[in-house]
Amino acid sequence: LGSACNTFMFDPGNSLTFKEIIIPGYGDCDFAINVWGDSMSPLISKGSIIICKEWKESYIEYGLIYLIMTSENHRTIKYVHPGSSEETLTCTSENKLHESFEIKKKDILKLFLVKGCIERIT
Numbered sequence: 001l002g003s004a005c006n007t008f009m010f011d012p013g014n015s016l017t018f019k020e021i022i023i024p025g026y027g028d029c030d031f032a033i034n035v036w037g038d039s040m041s042p043l044i045s046k047g048s049i050i051i052c053k054e055w056k057e058s059y060i061e062y063g064l065i066y067l068i069m070t071s072e073n074h075r076t077i078k079y080v081h082p083g084s085s086e087e088t089l090t091c092t093s094e095n096k097l098h099e100s101f102e103i104k105k106k107d108i109l110k111l112f113l114v115k116g117c118i119e120r121i122t
Contacts, residue, residue: 029053029115033067039093040065040077047120050077052112060089060111067112068103077114 021032035048044050044065052067060066062081068091069075078091088102 023051023116023118026051026116030112032118035077035117039095039098041095043094044077044114044117045119049118049120050114051116051118053115055111055113061113065114067114068108069110069112070103070107071109072107080111 023029023032029051030053032049032051035044035050036046038046050067055066060080063079065077066080067075067077068080076091078093081090081092083089083102083105087106088104089108090100090102092100
C-alpha cells in the first residue's frame with residue numbers, strides 16, 4: 001500500500017475533523033486510517049481501514065506490519081525487516097507483484113504498528 005500523503009493530517013493543530021470511535025480490543029491504539037493501493041493485498045485490501053499505534057520503542061520488532069511515515073511526507077504500509085546495513089530497513093509487501101525496497105532509518109519520521117484491519121464490504 002505504497003500510498004503517499006502529507007503528514008499534515010497527523011499534526012494536532014490541523015483543521016481536519018476527526019471522529020472518535022470505540023473499537024473493542026483496540027483501546028491502546030492512536031488512530032484508524034483508510035488504505036489505498038494493493039501492495040498488502042490480500043491481507044489488507046484497498047478501501048480497508050487499518051488501526052495503528054505509534055511505535056515509541058528504541059528498537060524495531062521485525063516481521064510486523066508498520067505504517068511508515070518519511071521525512072518527505074510519504075507513507076507506506078509494509079512488513080519491516082533488517083536492511084543490508086545498520087542504517088537501513090527492508091520494506092516488503094504482502095502482494096509479491098510489488099518488489100521489496102530499502103529505506104534509510106534517518107528518513108523515517110514516524111513508525112506506527114498496524115494492530116488491526118477493518119474490511120469494508122460496502
